Amino acid sequence: MHTDTPRYGAGAVPAIRVNNLTKSFDDFVAVDGISFTIESGEIFGLLGPNGAGKTTTISMLSTMLTPTSGTATVNGHDIVTDEDGVRKSIGIVFQDQSLDEELTAYENMDFHGRLYRIPGEVRRKRIDELLTLVGLEDRKDDLVKTYSGGMRRRLEIARGLLHEPKVLFLDEPTLGLDPQTRNHLWEYIEQLNNEKGITIILTTHYMEEADRLCDRVAIIDHGTIVALDTAENLKSSIGGDVVTIASPNPDAVINLLAAPWVSGIEEHDGSVTVRLQDADRHIPGIVTAIHQNGIDITSLSVRKPTLEDVFLHYTGRTIREETGSRKAMQMFRWAGRR
Numbered sequence: 001m002h003t004d005t006p007r008y009g010a011g012a013v014p015a016i017r018v019n020n021l022t023k024s025f026d027d028f029v030a031v032d033g034i035s036f037t038i039e040s041g042e043i044f045g046l047l048g049p050n051g052a053g054k055t056t057t058i059s060m061l062s063t064m065l066t067p068t069s070g071t072a073t074v075n076g077h078d079i080v081t082d083e084d085g086v087r088k089s090i091g092i093v094f095q096d097q098s099l100d101e102e103l104t105a106y107e108n109m110d111f112h113g114r115l116y117r118i119p120g121e122v123r124r125k126r127i128d129e130l131l132t133l134v135g136l137e138d139r140k141d142d143l144v145k146t147y148s149g150g151m152r153r154r155l156e157i158a159r160g161l162l163h164e165p166k167v168l169f170l171d172e173p174t175l176g177l178d179p180q181t182r183n184h185l186w187e188y189i190e191q192l193n194n195e196k197g198i199t200i201i202l203t204t205h206y207m208e209e210a211d212r213l214c215d216r217v218a219i220i221d222h223g224t225i226v227a228l229d230t231a232e233n234l235k236s237s238i239g240g241d242v243v244t245i246a247s248p249n250p251d252a253v254i255n256l257l258a259a260p261w262v263s264g265i266e267e268h269d270g271s272v273t274v275r276l277q278d279a280d281r282h283i284p285g286i287v288t289a290i291h292q293n294g295i296d297i298t299s300l301s302v303r304k305p306t307l308e309d310v311f312l313h314y315t316g317r318t319i320r321e322e323t324g325s326r327k328a329m330q331m332f333r334w335a336g337r338r
């Protein structure tokens with residue numbers, strides 16, 4: 001059902017290689033035998049509803065949770081037998097905020113740099129460079145408690161990059177941010193991927209985030225990957241454009257249009273959704289046929305499919321736009337990770 005063809009060149013060690021990775025909590029299987037490969041330089045998205053297993057997956061890849069079975073490597077380091085190697089080569093930005101509000105941005109960065117034992121001069125240079133990259137250089141001496149949500153997230157990303165990781169994990173990077181701030185953050189994420197060549201793996205339940213940012217998207221539901229490809233290929237895989245026809249008699253519309261050239265047809269709340277290639281060319285014929293058969297319609301619209309349509313196609317459900325989980329911190333505590 002899914003394809004796993006990375007876009008990037010062959011030869012180099014993949015940034016991440018996951019083979020049949022599974023995590024159970026007692027009898028509950030949160031991640032169920034997933035496999036994929038992420039090439040260096042990709043932005044890779046794990047898209048799925050709350051509880052799908054996204055955080056559990058990146059918790060295993062960042063060595064914070066031990067897998068129940070399966071294997072994975074990050075930058076060539078095994079996540080079970082070479083935890084130190086993995087940790088040195090990754091940066092992580094959690095769902096929940098972990099900045100010190102009573103320190104300035106610079107002090108937060110500096111503290112983190114000291115933890116990683118980055119020598120003074122290098123540390124200062126990198127802090128300045130990264131704060132410039134995320135557009136916070138002018139506010140670097142202000143206390144974090146005066147920062148907006150978007151500024152805090154940018155600072156967390158800058159901090160996650162201080163030890164120059166090759167791979168950055170972002171867990172729901174724009175959760176709770178307003179659309180404009182989200183847009184800005186997307187630009188920063190793209191910029192650091194372009195300018196620094198950092199491989200980024202992010203989790204999200206926002207379709208437009210996966211669509212806009214990710215080179216490839218794995219759609220994850222109930223702990224399994226149901227589809228994996230570029231957003232464009234995923235959208236075309238479900239059979240073309242989406243035509244929505246509202247009618248007092250949806251059954252008649254379905255009977256009329258259920259033809260071999262239609263790749264999918266279903267009814268939701270009195271509206272019939274038809275999927276077909278090159279819908280624009282077919283619309284006049286569809287409208288004529290509907291009228292000739294005496295069927296009333298109240299509206300007709302055509303649109304390109306979204307990742308929401310893809311999710312619906314592969315799972316039979318819509319992604320629920322709920323607020324994200326608050327479990328992350330609890331899960332990310334080093335002490336309780338076994």
Ligand SMILES: Nc1ncnc2c1ncn2[C@@H]1O[C@H](COP(=O)(O)OP(=O)(O)OP(=O)(O)O)[C@@H](O)[C@H]1O
Pocket residue numbers: 025028030048049050051052053054055056057203324325326327331
């Ligand atoms: N420590 C734990 N003990 C028991 N069950 C857990 C634990 N951590 C996660 N789960 C369960 O595993 C499933 C997957 O959780 P996970 O946090 O990976 O989902 P998610 O896709 O990241 O969603 P969210 O965005 O809500 O975090 C959920 O049903 C969750 O309740």
